[in-house]
Structure formats: structure tokens, C-alpha cells
Amino acid sequence: MSANVSSNLAAMLKIRRFEEQCIAMARAGKLPGHYHVYIGQEATAVAACAALKPEDFLFSTWRNHGHLLARGASPGKMLAEILGRSGGYAGGKSGTLHLSANDLGMPTTSALVGGSLPLATGAALACKRQGKGIAVAFFGDAGLEEGAFYESMIIAQVWQVPILFVCENNSIPPKDRKRGQYTSSTLPAQRLGDVTQSLQIPSEAVDGTDLTAMEECFKRLTAEVRNGGGPRFVEVCCSRWPGNIMTWPELPGGDWQIDWAFGGKPDVDAMVAWLSSDPLSLYLKKQLAAGALDRTQIEAIDAAVKKEMTGAAQFALDSAFPEASEAYRHVFAAQESAL
Amino acid sequence: MKITFAEGLAQAIYEAMAADSRVVLIGSSFMGLNMTARKLMEPAVRDYSDRMLVTPISELALAGAGIGAAMCGQRPVVDLGTGSFIFQAFAQVVNEAANIHYMSGGQSKAPVTFYCLAGMRGMGAAQHSHRTQAMLGQVPGLQILTPGGADDAYQLMKWSLLKSQNPTVFICHSLLFTETSELDPNEPMLPVGRARIRRQGSDVSIIASSITVPRAMAAAELLEKQGIFAEVVDLRTVVPLDRETILKSVAKTGRAVIADECHKSFGVAAEIAATLAEDGLSFLKAPVRRVVVPDVPIPFSQSLEEELTVSTEKIVAAALQVLGR
Missing domain, CATH: 3.40.50.970 (Thiamin diphosphate (ThDP)-binding fold, Pyr/PP domains)
Known part of the structure; x- marks a missing residue:
């Protein structure tokens, strides 16, 4: 088993097991508030972050857990934050919606649709002026429904700043929508990249279920951006996971099973159908077919990931809730009050 | 300079x-x-x-x-x-x-x-x-x-x-x-968060910021001709708001006119009036007066805009009112 296969598998599993943990904690009443999970999109964050350098900046959305984990954030500190505990990245002030890790080049996370696009464009301006790094903006297809998207594209192109716009399109194709079902995107464009091409920003689409294809795509696009090519746009065509519903995420068929890559089937039809477009299952099957790894190795990696997640949960639950006085801190950063 | x-x-x-x-x-x-x-x-x-x-x-x-x-x-x-x-x-x-x-x-x-x-x-x-x-x-x-x-x-x-x-x-x-x-380039800057006393006075405090500062200064000139000494407090910054200097000035003069170009309701002047009500009521010899823009949109016509403008004359009138003249 190559180091790459092993690390890809571990990185994707880490995200999946983390999200399953979140759902379990919400069910147990330990995770308050609204939250979003990244199940079914793991390969995107893993492939994109593999192409990045420490000096690069990343911007995410309310669906940020996968981006942070792929960037190397601590699952324990993330989970503590998600539970509103003092040991979290923001000491309990951000929760899941604004989860950020400045040390990892993720200075803030906007939970507004399109909110991070202007910020990422500005980060790219800073990179250009400082002569190092690029910015990557992850956002969903609904981001294109906001004016901020168009303004950011124009500015990024006029300024020729080093930014990669990564649109993770996880919407349901219109033909699959049932009457009354929540639709996440109502954009009248066949291919999202058509929109940016009209502004002379090169674009392409990539299969969000194919980790290998995305590795090549992100490696090439980040190199173009890094070499002064200006902005790039990529539409990642994801397949929406059945548990991703309008209200609270659900876990149809229970936790993901390794056995599902070996002929076993979940007891929920929608999940059975979805597994043929699950990036994790597909990657496993492909590596198995190529003889790159065996079941024992997969089980060992999964066991290690699960152990890490159990530790993260323990860390989060052991972390105290913040003191009341903490509510008043960090309104303003410390500064000199005169010249 | x-x-x-x-x-x-x-x-x-x-x-x-x-x-x-x-x-x-x-x-x-x-x-x-x-x-x-x-x-x-x-x-x-x-x-x-x-x-x-x-x-x-x-x-x-x-x-x-x-x-x-x-x-x-x-x-x-x-x-x-x-x-x-x-x-x-x-x-x-x-x-x-x-x-x-x-x-x-x-x-x-x-x-x-x-x-x-x-x-x-x-x-x-x-x-x-x-x-x-x-x-x-x-x-x-x-x-x-x-x-x-x-x-x-x-x-x-x-x-x-x-x-x-x-x-x-x-x-x-x-x-x-x-x-x-x-502007004296060698003089240290007054820290951000501190209001500037633009003019010392003993009879009434005129609290102003931005465009109302020169108008308050002009009003103080006119008042002086009537033997009234107004103190002009220039806020410089609305946030942070220097409540301490405002209260100190009103403690000295006992009267407050707040001149501000925001609309009357929920405005900067309203916040200052609330501060005086909460922490400075015992200093006040008369109710505070706000000289502000009425709660209407700004019209185009010069005569209409002037009707709404926080003018020197309105500040003078408010000062005379709090002084019972």
C-alpha cells in the first residue's frame, strides 16, 4: 500500500467518522443548534488540501468540518468548539457555523451564502502583494445565487489575484426533485463554469466522486494560480448524500461500513443507490481492484481513525463550558490608542 | 501650522x-x-x-x-x-x-x-x-x-x-x-476614545461630532455675545464613546445640548441623552435638548433640506432654551 493511498484513505475516513460522531452527539443531546456535515464530499477537501502549501489561505462555509480536518485541524478542538466548550478553537464563540483555525490559514468562516467569496478575494490580494501563497474559496452551488459571487469574480479577474474558486455543487439535479422538496440551487446555467467564462475566468468541471481525478485537477489548477495565471474556477460535481436534508442531518443506514465496499448493503434503498457515487466507497473499490490494499489494512486504518475520534469526543466532553465573563472578551483586538 | x-x-x-x-x-x-x-x-x-x-x-x-x-x-x-x-x-x-x-x-x-x-x-x-x-x-x-x-x-x-x-x-x-x-506635528495625539474639549465654558455643554462641531463652535461664539459661556465637546469618535468626558462637562455646566446629524430616534444624541439620564441626572439643572434631524428622509429641494439641517441657529436656540431664556 502506497503512502498516498493510505493517507488519502485515512483523511477521508477521518472526515466521515468525525461527522458520524457529530450526528451521534446531536442525537444524544450533546450538540446543540443547527449543524451541517460533509459526508459524501470528503474527496474534494482531501484532494484540494493536498495541493496546498502552509502559507495558503482557505475559506469555507457552514459546511466546514471536512475542510478543516483535511487542512490538519485538531478533531478534539473542533468538536469542543462545536459543543460550545472552552477548549474549542474559538473558546466556544463560533460553534460549528464559524469554525476557523487561523494558524492553518483559515482566519474566519462566514455562515452567510456567498459571504466568504469577497474575503477570499481579499486574501488573494494580500498573497499577491506579499509575494507568497494563494487563496482557495470553497462554497456551494447556492453561492452563485448571491451578488457577492459576481462582484468577487470581477474583482479577482480585474486584479489578477491568485485565487481558486472551488464550487462544490451538491445540489440535486432538477429532474430528481420531487414536488415540495427543498432545492438548494435554482441557477439557470447548464454548467456553472459557463458563468465565469463570460468574465474570461477559465473554468472546468471535475467529478467530485473521483479522488484521483480531483488530485490531478487541483494540482494543475493551484499551480496555474500560483504561477500568476489569475483566478480559476472549478465546479466539483458532488452527489448529494441522502442524509443531507433541509433540517437536521440524518444517518440513513447507520454508520458507514467497510463491508459495504465488499458486497454488503445498507438496509436503506437510498443509501444503496448513493453508494455507487460515494467518493470513499468508490476510492476503496478502485484501490482494492488494483490490488493496492487489502481488507485488513483498511480495517487497521479505520480502527486508528475511530480511536482518534473517540479521543476527540472525550477531549470535547471533558472541556468545560466557558465562564460567563468570556462573553465580553474579543469584541475588539488590543491596540495602541494613539500614533 | x-x-x-x-x-x-x-x-x-x-x-x-x-x-x-x-x-x-x-x-x-x-x-x-x-x-x-x-x-x-x-x-x-x-x-x-x-x-x-x-x-x-x-x-x-x-x-x-x-x-x-x-x-x-x-x-x-x-x-x-x-x-x-x-x-x-x-x-x-x-x-x-x-x-x-x-x-x-x-x-x-x-x-x-x-x-x-x-x-x-x-x-x-x-x-x-x-x-x-x-x-x-x-x-x-x-x-x-x-x-x-x-x-x-x-x-x-x-x-x-x-x-x-x-x-x-x-x-x-x-x-x-x-x-x-x-496642527502641531510635535504634540502627542489625543488618544482615540477621548473627546476633545474644543472650547471651555461654564453655562452649557454642547456635545457635537463631525459636521456639528464647527456649527457648535459658531453657536458658542454667538452665545458668548449674549454673555453665555458654552463648552463644546467634540466626540471625535462615536465608538468608542467618551462618556466620562461628557459627564464631566455636564457636571460642570449643569446643562446639555446634543447636536448631531443623525435622525432623532435611536440616534447618537439619543444614546448620549440616555447616558446623562442614567449617570448624570443629578448634574442636570434642565432637561437635555437634542438638535438633530427629524425622522424624515432627506428631500432634494434646498428649502426643504434646510428645514431639517442641524444649523448653528438651532443650536443657539436650544442652548437658550435649556438656560431658560
């Missing part, structure tokens, strides 16, 4: 750009359509045009880009043009910039300056005459600078560009450009 408000601004911007290469101008029409004042920006254009970015008319994303660049190591100032245009950028100014330090638990900061040429400027009509300091005062995390004198235009702008570590809205008033004041 006597300088004008516009000279102070231009000089602050030039000196800040010279002092720190991270200072970058996202838009640079600081003087609006005032052609004389625009000439003052020529040295900056000559020496630092590489740090003056070409900007499409995209207030939302320009504000956001300023925030993003600030978080990642730059010190940008975003020229939002006419003050009313900040509404196009509200999602970024109010819901991103103001929250970043707090919601990251202190991990990140955004030292960006948003520049607005705001106020009732004469025939601006309803969509180009806003003063947004009261609305923005409801947004914890934003600093709101409202200079009313040339000295503060220079020092507050320079401070914002070089020293501030927080998102700042710099509210400039185009009718202030020709106001002059003395």
Missing part, C-alpha cells in the same frame, strides 16, 4: 503610505467630486499609484476584499464613496468585519478602514445624504471615527491606517473639507 480638513486627510494618507507598505487603497476618491480637494491627492498618486487599486463599482466585494486582505497581513482602506453606499456593503461590514475577532475567539483580526463621505451635503436628496454612525453604533466590533476638525481628520485617519487593529468606519463629511485648525 494651520491646515484644512481636506489637507489633513490627504496628508495622513500620504504619510501612512510612506510609512507602511502594507497600506493599500481600495478605491481612492476620498475627496468625492470636490475638484480642489482632489488635487491634494496628487502626491500619493504620483508616488504610490501601485498601491491604489482599480475598482469596479462593487461595494460589497470591495469591502469584503478589504477585510480579507486585512486578515491576511495588509492594512487596506476601502473607499466606499458616498456614505449611503455603505448599505451595498452592509453584509460584509456589519456581518463579517465586525464579527471576525469575536467569533474566532481572538484568533484573527481585521484592521481595515472603510471610508465614507457621508452626510447632508446639499441637494444630495434621499439616497445620497445618509449619516450611518448611529446605525453602525449598534454593531459591536466596529470603531466609528467622526472627526469634526482638521486636526482629527489628520490624526484619526493616520492612526486608523497605521495603528488600528480593528475594523473602522471613518465617517467624513464633505462640508468639512475647508474647515481649518491648528
Whole structure:
């Protein structure tokens, strides 16, 4: 088993097991508030972050857990934050919606649709002026429904700043929508990249279920951006996971099973159908077919990931809730009050 | 050295750009359509045009880009043009910039300056005459600078560009450009968060900021001719608000007139009146008076706009009223 296969598998599993943990904690009443999970999109964050350098900046959305984990954030500190505990990245002030890790080049996370696009464009301006790094903006297809998207594209192109716009399109194709079902995107464009091409920003689409294809795509696009090519746009065509519903995420068929890559089937039809477009299952099957790894190795990696997640949960639950006085801190950063 | 408000601004911007290469101008029409004042920006254009970015008319994303660049190591100032245009950028100014330090638990900061040429400027009509300091005062995390004198235009702008570590809205008033004041380059700057006593007095405190500062000063001149000594408190910054100096002044004079160009309800003057009611009631010999803009949109016609304007005459009348004359 190559180091790459092993690390890809571990990185994707880490995200999946983390999200399953979140759902379990919400069910147990330990995770308050609204939250979003990244199940079914793991390969995107893993492939994109593999192409990045420490000096690069990343911007995410309310669906940020996968981006942070792929960037190397601590699952324990993330989970503590998600539970509103003092040991979290923001000491309990951000929760899941604004989860950020400045040390990892993720200075803030906007939970507004399109909110991070202007910020990422500005980060790219800073990179250009400082002569190092690029910015990557992850956002969903609904981001294109906001004016901020168009303004950011124009500015990024006029300024020729080093930014990669990564649109993770996880919407349901219109033909699959049932009457009354929540639709996440109502954009009248066949291919999202058509929109940016009209502004002379090169674009392409990539299969969000194919980790290998995305590795090549992100490696090439980040190199173009890094070499002064200006902005790039990529539409990642994801397949929406059945548990991703309008209200609270659900876990149809229970936790993901390794056995599902070996002929076993979940007891929920929608999940059975979805597994043929699950990036994790597909990657496993492909590596198995190529003889790159065996079941024992997969089980060992999964066991290690699960152990890490159990530790993260323990860390989060052991972390105290913040003191009341903490509510008043960090309104303003410390500064000199005169010249 | 006597300088004008516009000279102070231009000089602050030039000196800040010279002092720190991270200072970058996202838009640079600081003087609006005032052609004389625009000439003052020529040295900056000559020496630092590489740090003056070409900007499409995209207030939302320009504000956001300023925030993003600030978080990642730059010190940008975003020229939002006419003050009313900040509404196009509200999602970024109010819901991103103001929250970043707090919601990251202190991990990140955004030292960006948003520049607005705001106020009732004469025939601006309803969509180009806003003063947004009261609305923005409801947004914890934003600093709101409202200079009313040339000295503060220079020092507050320079401070914002070089020293501030927080998102700042710099509210400039185009009718202030020709106001002059003395500026001693060797004198230490009055710290941000401290109001400036522009004129000492014993009979009534006139609390002002931005455009109402010169009008309050003129009112104090007229009052003195009647033997009334008014103290003029120039707030300089609405956030932070120097409640201590306000209370101290009213403790001395016993009477307060608050002159402010925001609308009456929920305004800057309302906040100051509330402060006096909560913490200064025992000082007051008469009810406070607000000289503010009535709660109506700003009309185009000169005679209608004048009816609503916070004028020197209205300030004088309010002072006489609190003095029972």
C-alpha cells in the first residue's frame, strides 16, 4: 500500500467518522443548534488540501468540518468548539457555523451564502502583494445565487489575484426533485463554469466522486494560480448524500461500513443507490481492484481513525463550558490608542 | 501650522503610505467630486499609484476584499464613496468585519478602514445624504471615527491606517473639507476614545461630532455675545464613546445640548441623552435638548433640506432654551 493511498484513505475516513460522531452527539443531546456535515464530499477537501502549501489561505462555509480536518485541524478542538466548550478553537464563540483555525490559514468562516467569496478575494490580494501563497474559496452551488459571487469574480479577474474558486455543487439535479422538496440551487446555467467564462475566468468541471481525478485537477489548477495565471474556477460535481436534508442531518443506514465496499448493503434503498457515487466507497473499490490494499489494512486504518475520534469526543466532553465573563472578551483586538 | 480638513486627510494618507507598505487603497476618491480637494491627492498618486487599486463599482466585494486582505497581513482602506453606499456593503461590514475577532475567539483580526463621505451635503436628496454612525453604533466590533476638525481628520485617519487593529468606519463629511485648525506635528495625539474639549465654558455643554462641531463652535461664539459661556465637546469618535468626558462637562455646566446629524430616534444624541439620564441626572439643572434631524428622509429641494439641517441657529436656540431664556 502506497503512502498516498493510505493517507488519502485515512483523511477521508477521518472526515466521515468525525461527522458520524457529530450526528451521534446531536442525537444524544450533546450538540446543540443547527449543524451541517460533509459526508459524501470528503474527496474534494482531501484532494484540494493536498495541493496546498502552509502559507495558503482557505475559506469555507457552514459546511466546514471536512475542510478543516483535511487542512490538519485538531478533531478534539473542533468538536469542543462545536459543543460550545472552552477548549474549542474559538473558546466556544463560533460553534460549528464559524469554525476557523487561523494558524492553518483559515482566519474566519462566514455562515452567510456567498459571504466568504469577497474575503477570499481579499486574501488573494494580500498573497499577491506579499509575494507568497494563494487563496482557495470553497462554497456551494447556492453561492452563485448571491451578488457577492459576481462582484468577487470581477474583482479577482480585474486584479489578477491568485485565487481558486472551488464550487462544490451538491445540489440535486432538477429532474430528481420531487414536488415540495427543498432545492438548494435554482441557477439557470447548464454548467456553472459557463458563468465565469463570460468574465474570461477559465473554468472546468471535475467529478467530485473521483479522488484521483480531483488530485490531478487541483494540482494543475493551484499551480496555474500560483504561477500568476489569475483566478480559476472549478465546479466539483458532488452527489448529494441522502442524509443531507433541509433540517437536521440524518444517518440513513447507520454508520458507514467497510463491508459495504465488499458486497454488503445498507438496509436503506437510498443509501444503496448513493453508494455507487460515494467518493470513499468508490476510492476503496478502485484501490482494492488494483490490488493496492487489502481488507485488513483498511480495517487497521479505520480502527486508528475511530480511536482518534473517540479521543476527540472525550477531549470535547471533558472541556468545560466557558465562564460567563468570556462573553465580553474579543469584541475588539488590543491596540495602541494613539500614533 | 494651520491646515484644512481636506489637507489633513490627504496628508495622513500620504504619510501612512510612506510609512507602511502594507497600506493599500481600495478605491481612492476620498475627496468625492470636490475638484480642489482632489488635487491634494496628487502626491500619493504620483508616488504610490501601485498601491491604489482599480475598482469596479462593487461595494460589497470591495469591502469584503478589504477585510480579507486585512486578515491576511495588509492594512487596506476601502473607499466606499458616498456614505449611503455603505448599505451595498452592509453584509460584509456589519456581518463579517465586525464579527471576525469575536467569533474566532481572538484568533484573527481585521484592521481595515472603510471610508465614507457621508452626510447632508446639499441637494444630495434621499439616497445620497445618509449619516450611518448611529446605525453602525449598534454593531459591536466596529470603531466609528467622526472627526469634526482638521486636526482629527489628520490624526484619526493616520492612526486608523497605521495603528488600528480593528475594523473602522471613518465617517467624513464633505462640508468639512475647508474647515481649518491648528496642527502641531510635535504634540502627542489625543488618544482615540477621548473627546476633545474644543472650547471651555461654564453655562452649557454642547456635545457635537463631525459636521456639528464647527456649527457648535459658531453657536458658542454667538452665545458668548449674549454673555453665555458654552463648552463644546467634540466626540471625535462615536465608538468608542467618551462618556466620562461628557459627564464631566455636564457636571460642570449643569446643562446639555446634543447636536448631531443623525435622525432623532435611536440616534447618537439619543444614546448620549440616555447616558446623562442614567449617570448624570443629578448634574442636570434642565432637561437635555437634542438638535438633530427629524425622522424624515432627506428631500432634494434646498428649502426643504434646510428645514431639517442641524444649523448653528438651532443650536443657539436650544442652548437658550435649556438656560431658560
